[in-house]
Amino acid sequence: MTERTPVLEARNLQVTFTGRGSRGVARAVDGVQLALHRGEIVALVGESGCGKTTLARTLLGLERPSAGEVLVDGQPLSYSSRDLTAYRKRVQLVLQDPTGALNPRHSVYEAVAEGLRIHGSEVDEGVAVADALSRAGLRPPERFFLRYPHELSGGQRQRVVIAGALVLNPDVIVADEPVSSLDASVRGEILALLLRLREELGLSLLVVTHDLGLAWNIADRVAVMYLGRIVEEGPTEEILRSPRHPYTRALLSVVPEMEGMDEVVLTGEPPDSTRIPSGCRFHPRCPVVVSGEAERLGIVEACRGTALPVLEVSAGHHVACHLPPDSN
Amino acid sequence: MTTTVPTPTPTPISASPKSIARARRKASRRAFAKQFARSRSGMLGLIVLIVFALLAIFAPLLFPATMLDVTKATGMPYEPPSLEFPLGTDVSGRSVLALVVWGARVSLVVGLAATVLSMAIGTSVGIVSGHYRGFLGGTLDRFTDWFLVIPFLPLAIVLATVLGASMLNIIIVIGVTSWPGTARLIRAQTLSVGARPYLERSRALGAGNVHQMVRHVLPNVMPLVLANTTLAVSISILSETTLSFLGLGDPTAVSWGSILEEAFASGAVSQGAWWYIVPPGLCVVLVVLSFNLMGRSVEEILDPRKGAT
Numbered sequence: 001m002t003e004r005t006p007v008l009e010a011r012n013l014q015v016t017f018t019g020r021g022s023r024g025v026a027r028a029v030d031g032v033q034l035a036l037h038r039g040e041i042v043a044l045v046g047e048s049g050c051g052k053t054t055l056a057r058t059l060l061g062l063e064r065p066s067a068g069e070v071l072v073d074g075q076p077l078s079y080s081s082r083d084l085t086a087y088r089k090r091v092q093l094v095l096q097d098p099t100g101a102l103n104p105r106h107s108v109y110e111a112v113a114e115g116l117r118i119h120g121s122e123v124d125e126g127v128a129v130a131d132a133l134s135r136a137g138l139r140p141p142e143r144f145f146l147r148y149p150h151e152l153s154g155g156q157r158q159r160v161v162i163a164g165a166l167v168l169n170p171d172v173i174v175a176d177e178p179v180s181s182l183d184a185s186v187r188g189e190i191l192a193l194l195l196r197l198r199e200e201l202g203l204s205l206l207v208v209t210h211d212l213g214l215a216w217n218i219a220d221r222v223a224v225m226y227l228g229r230i231v232e233e234g235p236t237e238e239i240l241r242s243p244r245h246p247y248t249r250a251l252l253s254v255v256p257e258m259e260g261m262d263e264v265v266l267t268g269e270p271p272d273s274t275r276i277p278s279g280c281r282f283h284p285r286c287p288v289v290v291s292g293e294a295e296r297l298g299i300v301e302a303c304r305g306t307a308l309p310v311l312e313v314s315a316g317h318h319v320a321c322h323l324p325p326d327s328n
Numbered sequence: 329m330t331t332t333v334p335t336p337t338p339t340p341i342s343a344s345p346k347s348i349a350r351a352r353r354k355a356s357r358r359a360f361a362k363q364f365a366r367s368r369s370g371m372l373g374l375i376v377l378i379v380f381a382l383l384a385i386f387a388p389l390l391f392p393a394t395m396l397d398v399t400k401a402t403g404m405p406y407e408p409p410s411l412e413f414p415l416g417t418d419v420s421g422r423s424v425l426a427l428v429v430w431g432a433r434v435s436l437v438v439g440l441a442a443t444v445l446s447m448a449i450g451t452s453v454g455i456v457s458g459h460y461r462g463f464l465g466g467t468l469d470r471f472t473d474w475f476l477v478i479p480f481l482p483l484a485i486v487l488a489t490v491l492g493a494s495m496l497n498i499i500i501v502i503g504v505t506s507w508p509g510t511a512r513l514i515r516a517q518t519l520s521v522g523a524r525p526y527l528e529r530s531r532a533l534g535a536g537n538v539h540q541m542v543r544h545v546l547p548n549v550m551p552l553v554l555a556n557t558t559l560a561v562s563i564s565i566l567s568e569t570t571l572s573f574l575g576l577g578d579p580t581a582v583s584w585g586s587i588l589e590e591a592f593a594s595g596a597v598s599q600g601a602w603w604y605i606v607p608p609g610l611c612v613v614l615v616v617l618s619f620n621l622m623g624r625s626v627e628e629i630l631d632p633r634k635g636a637t
Contacts, residue, residue: 060532081536088534100525105547107349114543115533146352161529168533 005074006035007204008059008091008172012068015051015058024274028054030228031068033318036172041198041205043215043236045251046225047270052208055225056174059206060093089119092165096177098157102149108133108160109145115168128167135200136163137193155186162193172204173197179214191218212255216240221316224248227270227281234317244319246288279304280322288323299323363629370625373618380615384432391426396582398422406601416603418587419594427587428607434583435615438499439565445503446560447510451546451553454514459522459541469515476508484567488576495578502567510556517549551630558623562616569612584608 015029028051036042046052057063059070061077061084070077077087092115095101102111112129115121121128133141136159149157158178165173178194179187195218197203209215215222216236223233224247232245240258243249250264266285271277283289283303294300299322308320364370383390394400401421409416415424457468484505491497521527521544530540571577572585573592587608591597596604 062528062531085534088532093529093532095525095529097525101529103524103526103530103544103548106543107352109349114530114535118530118533118535118539146349164529164533 004037006037006071007073008036008206009071009074010034010055010059010068011071013055013058013065013070014067015054015063016066019274026273027228027276028273029058029065030273030276032225032228032230034223034230034233036204036206038171038204039198039202040221041194041207041219042221042223043219044206044208044223044225045212045215046210048210049270049273050225051228051273052210052225053176056093056176056206056208060091060174061087062093085119089115089168090170091172091174092168092170094158094161094165094173094175094178097181098154098161099149099181101161102157104149107146107148108138108152111149111160112164112167115164119168121168129163132163132167133160135166135197136160137189138163153186154182155189158182158186158190159193162190162197166197166201169201170203172206174206174208176208177210178207180209180211187214194218212240212251213257216255216257224251227276228273229281229320230318231282231321232317232319234314234319238314238317244317244323245282245321246286246323247282250287279306280308280320294322297324360629364625367625367628369621373621373625376614376618377622380432380436380611380618383429384436387429387433391423391429395423395426396430406596406599406604408601409603415607416601418604419590419596424587424604424607427582428584428611430582431584431587431608432611432615434495434578434581435565435568435585435612438495438502438568438583439561439615441499442502442506442564442568443557443561445499446507446564447553447557449503450507450510450556451514451549453507454511455518455541455545455549457511458515458518459537459545472508472511472515475505476512478505480505480567481570484571485574485576488571493576493578495581498568498571498577501571502564506560506563506567510553510560513552513556514549517552518545521545521548555623555627555630558619558626562619562623565612565615565619584612 010032013029013032013034014027017026017028019026030051032055034042034044034055044052044055054063058065061070061079064079072087072090078084106114109129112132113125116123116125116128129145130141133139133144138144138156138159144152144156144160149160152160162173173194175194179190182190191214194205194207198205205218207214207219212222219236221234222236222239223230224239224245225231226247232239232243232248239248240252243252246264249261250266252258253261253264264287266287267290268285271281271284277284280286280303286294286303288294289300289303294303302322306322308322364374398420401417403413403417403421403423405417405419405421407413407417407421413423413425415428418424418427453468453472457465457472459465484501487501487505488497491501527540527544530544535543568577568583569585569588572583573589575589577583577586579586585608588605591601591604591608
């Protein structure tokens with residue numbers, strides 16, 4: 001890992017939700033370590049319900065961590081309302097569903113200018129909005145000013161949302177499933193746009209997705225999340241070529257583009273985050289444990305009982321698994 | 329990157345965004361008017377209301393104010409309808425037609441003003457109680473519940489008695505007793521708007537609560553407010569009639585309710601003077617019905633489920 005200070009970092013981040021009644025505490029995010037460097041694209045991959053979105057929202061300051069901290073340029077994020085407002089100029093959110101993310105009663109111009117108005121920016125609003133729209137690939141921008149969201153295509157709406165984020169010249173964009181509600185043809189365009197923005201503006205991007213294929217296409221680094229914790233993290237190439245964690249392997253084996261891997265279909269649903277298994281949280285579903293291989297290797301006790309630190313496999317590649325590094 | 333969808337209505341690039349926005353709003357108002365014109369019941373209600381409004385506005389020209397003066401009455405008590413008095417005369421010999429036309433003024437003004445007041449309270453309480461979860465929202469919600477379960481009439485009677493009889497007080501009494509239904513409705517809509525992703529986006533952009541409520545929630549509950557307004561007007565007019573009939577209205581002003589009260593008190597029923605009772609009653613029914621017809625049409629056009637802007 002580089003020595004530079006990450007733009008955005010989660011340190012031992014924990015977010016819990018207390019449900020009504022006595023259903024216990026849901027540990028949606030449970031001890032996450034994650035760093036996002038300047039100009040870097042990190043993909044956060046995991047199943048539905050594993051806490052990806054909660055992690056993203058916490059990094060944005062929309063959710064307060066119950067333990068651990070979010071570091072911005074090495075400084076802990078302050079939750080006073082003035083500091084948060086300043087922080088929100090720097091870190092922007094792009095949501096999954098652009099149709100829902102735009103107020104149906106606001107024109108494109110208003111939607112994009114909203115950030116400027118909230119922060120009382122002194123720049124020329126019209127110019128800034130036009131600039132953001134054209135950077136987001138809506139050209140000529142003036143033609144889109146007075147359109148309403150329902151008059152645009154899904155891809156155009158997502159571009160408007162991205163323009164709304166760009167208008168404040170942020171350092172970081174957190175994109176929560178930015179393309180999963182879009183057509184395949186539009187997907188590529190939006191991904192190309194995100195890559196171009198990184199190139200041109202030096203943006204850092206945290207892309208939350210359930211799609212490893214997407215991570216493969218755009219990310220520099222991939223973090224795989226399971227049940228509130230990052231179980232494997234490293235450079236995209238390395239994660240995809242030689243995944244260490246059985247969970248990552250299982251995810252990868254069902255990506256159609258991956259050849260030469262036996263398909264591993266996991267059994268069962270991920271457990272409820274109110275009842276996180278002891279030891280390795282993945283062990284009830286882990287193919288290595290289920291097949292008895294863990295027993296043969298003599299680590300099954302550890303799998304069931306010993307909580308895991310995240311171990312470094314090689315430089316910048318971390319994994320949380322009891323399997324000895326040389327086994328495959 | 330080749331997504332250039334042809335614009336249906338090319339907008340001149342030179343114009344400023346604000347002026348185009350205004351043009352745009354004008355166009356959507358025109359579309360609304362067009363749709364409304366197509367609704368037969370809505371138009372019927374509108375026409376009846378326009379007739380009543382014109383009568384109310386021009387009442388002093390049609391019937392000089394002296395015609396309301398008991399001491400200057402020209403007819404005999406309880407004269408049945410005739411050419412001179414198309415709707416007969418009242419107990420003091422005044423023309424009932426003149427009374428009814430003048431009564432429209434008070435009834436409409438009180439009805440509209442009380443509605444505006446009630447809508448303002450109901451919408452603010454509804455949005456605030458729906459937007460803020462936790463203590464403030466909960467408290468306001470209970471407060472709404474509390475007002476909702478108090479029977480309207482006793483509360484209004486007590487308030488009117490305490491405040492004293494005047495037109496302004498009647499407006500206040502109706503306004504502060506009739507908002508909880510609106511607040512309920514707006515709160516429910518606010519909760520549903522609050523779950524939309526654009527509020528999350530707005531929060532992530534750094535928007536404060538006021539910004540969120542004014543820029544995002546209000547425009548999205550506005551159609552509901554408008555539709556509810558027309559329905560609330562009829563309730564206000566009925567309330568005004570009721571309170572006046574109970575003798576709590578402004579004693580110096582003629583309203584439909586006060587005409588009915590006087591008719592009832594002077595024994596018009598036993599005299600068989602139907603012309604004294606039916607016209608004001610019919611006017612109340614007609615105006616209330618018209619507002620309801622309009623309200624239904626507006627509601628139908630602005631229904632968010634139909635995707636109209």
